[in-house]
Amino acid sequence: MSETRPDEDFRRFLAEGRFMIQRSAESGRHVFFPRVAEPGTGAPLEWVEASGRGVVHATTVVRKKPPEPSYNVAIIELAEGPRMMSRVEGIAPEAVVIGMAVTARIVEQEGEPVVVFDPAGSPA
Amino acid sequence: MSERFPRGRTAIVGAATFGQGRAPGYEASDLAAVASIAALKEAGLTPADVDGLFFCHGVDTLGGLSFAQYLGIHPKVVDNNRLGGSAFQAYVETAAWLLDAGLIEVALIAYGSNQATAAGKLVNTVRPMTYEAPYRPLNPVSSYALAAGRHMHAFGTTKAQLGEVAVAARAWAQRNPEAFKRDPLSLDDYLGSRLVSDPLSVLDCCLVTDGGAAVVMTRADRARDLAATPAYVLGAASETTHREIAWMPDLTVTGAARSGARAYAQAGLGPAEVDVVQVYDAFTINTILFLEDLGFCPKGEGGRFVEGGRIAPGGELPVNTNGGGLSCVHPGMNGLFGIIEAVRQVRGEAGKRQVAGAKVGLAHGNGGVLSSQATVILGAAA
Numbered sequence A: 001m002s003e004t005r006p007d008e009d010f011r012r013f014l015a016e017g018r019f020m021i022q023r024s025a026e027s028g029r030h031v032f033f034p035r036v037a038e039p040g041t042g043a044p045l046e047w048v049e050a051s052g053r054g055v056v057h058a059t060t061v062v063r064k065k066p067p068e069p070s071y072n073v074a075i076i077e078l079a080e081g082p083r084m085m086s087r088v089e090g091i092a093p094e095a096v097v098i099g100m101a102v103t104a105r106i107v108e109q110e111g112e113p114v115v116v117f118d119p120a121g122s123p124a
Numbered sequence B: 001m002s003e004r005f006p007r008g009r010t011a012i013v014g015a016a017t018f019g020q021g022r023a024p025g026y027e028a029s030d031l032a033a034v035a036s037i038a039a040l041k042e043a044g045l046t047p048a049d050v051d052g053l054f055f056c057h058g059v060d061t062l063g064g065l066s067f068a069q070y071l072g073i074h075p076k077v078v079d080n081n082r083l084g085g086s087a088f089q090a091y092v093e094t095a096a097w098l099l100d101a102g103l104i105e106v107a108l109i110a111y112g113s114n115q116a117t118a119a120g121k122l123v124n125t126v127r128p129m130t131y132e133a134p135y136r137p138l139n140p141v142s143s144y145a146l147a148a149g150r151h152m153h154a155f156g157t158t159k160a161q162l163g164e165v166a167v168a169a170r171a172w173a174q175r176n177p178e179a180f181k182r183d184p185l186s187l188d189d190y191l192g193s194r195l196v197s198d199p200l201s202v203l204d205c206c207l208v209t210d211g212g213a214a215v216v217m218t219r220a221d222r223a224r225d226l227a228a229t230p231a232y233v234l235g236a237a238s239e240t241t242h243r244e245i246a247w248m249p250d251l252t253v254t255g256a257a258r259s260g261a262r263a264y265a266q267a268g269l270g271p272a273e274v275d276v277v278q279v280y281d282a283f284t285i286n287t288i289l290f291l292e293d294l295g296f297c298p299k300g301e302g303g304r305f306v307e308g309g310r311i312a313p314g315g316e317l318p319v320n321t322n323g324g325g326l327s328c329v330h331p332g333m334n335g336l337f338g339i340i341e342a343v344r345q346v347r348g349e350a351g352k353r354q355v356a357g358a359k360v361g362l363a364h365g366n367g368g369v370l371s372s373q374a375t376v377i378l379g380a381a382a
Helices: A006-015 B028-042 B063-071 B087-101 B141-155 B159-173 B187-191 B256-267 B284-293 B324-328 B335-347
Strands: A020-024 A045-049 A053-062 A071-078 A083-086 A101-109 A112-119 B010-021 B052-055 B077-079 B107-113 B195-197 B210-219 B231-240 B276-279 B360-367 B372-379
Touching (some): A006 A020, A053 B141, A071 B141, A083 A112, B010 B087, B010 B335, B028 B063, B028 B210, B052 B063, B052 B087, B077 B087, B087 B107, B087 B210, B087 B335, B087 B360, B087 B372, B141 B195, B141 B284, B159 B187, B159 B324, B210 B335, B231 B335, B256 B284, B256 B360, B276 B284, B276 B335, B284 B360, B324 B335, B335 B360, B335 B372
Parallel strands (some): B276 B360
Antiparallel strands (some): A053 A071, A053 A101, A071 A083, A101 A112, B010 B231, B360 B372
């Protein structure tokens, strides 16, 4: 029934520079995290490119002892609907606020591509 | 709403704790075993009487089997669920059904952990989630912090209101000789405490302690013939909504709204009839969320509700009367200690912290990151 290998596909797309999420072939509902079927219905899912637009749904600052820098952890609600954990970069971690519009960017972290966000409208 | 449940047909007939705080030299199973034997003895029973064992170990995924071996018993049922801190309320729910159905005669629900002396910190026993791990949330604190921040944004809940929860817990702990933290705590002390994951500070977080706990359940007809005063199980219900915080359907509403409503329906009573409340306060925001979701105040009003010492000793709603996970005991999972405190309160055994005339006690458990909720309602009468 499923030809997707969710984690493997997601990572391959990211490595190609594409932030892909899934969409139900039946309901059109978008889904994140990647999986083999739509939650609730079990309907098949297809990969679609995310717009990369989102809004900060919740935010925290993980406090570290200096000199190690404190950092942001946020829940981002994607324009397509699903939420994901990520972080907002490019501004002080405590300056990230709920409701802030953000844009996705793929960065390399410890040899793996991961999706982070910048405040919308900031220079890429 | 009609909710089938063997209301009042089973009871907790033994309850014991051991080694709360620091228990050097004891393994987790030792702590659980001391508590188990004491709880059984209270009912005039021994391990050999147990045919239903409900046990989870912090790190041993087959801990239920290990503990049966330790006690030298061959149970018909071993429930080794891993719901997290709500496991124990869910055990009461399952045990009530199994006892009432006649599959088992004596249920032992037990837990022990030596993580404070063995590791010196909260031992994280869960697999990091692939889509969370790269962002290094300091779990579980960061997940609860995200929920707390959302509650503040949506309802205007303040840091000082979170502090009221911590201060109330400490004031209760000062009346409990078994509590680990009994030194005075003021709102100013709280407000000066170091941030860990905004908006949560050190004093928003539960303790890390050792401790063992156990309760024994039988059918009510047998309970009346045993040595100890029964605490009847009037309702018990569970609900799981998510695992990681990003997928919590609404960060300000927990599954307690449903587990609580079902437990009330089973018991045939509502929050107004509850005399004493134990909720799993892994973090201060939990108490506020659960008081709302369990119907003690409207959604969004939890912060204002706890102001002015309302849940502290002398306040109108006694909450976490043993001092809770914040000030009494938190050996990795706290759910069973809340059940035991509810038993002691409805039995009238709570000493200087006894709530006068307490007849109905609610004990609510929370597992994961607000993920798994389970509510138990106990009564002095069936």
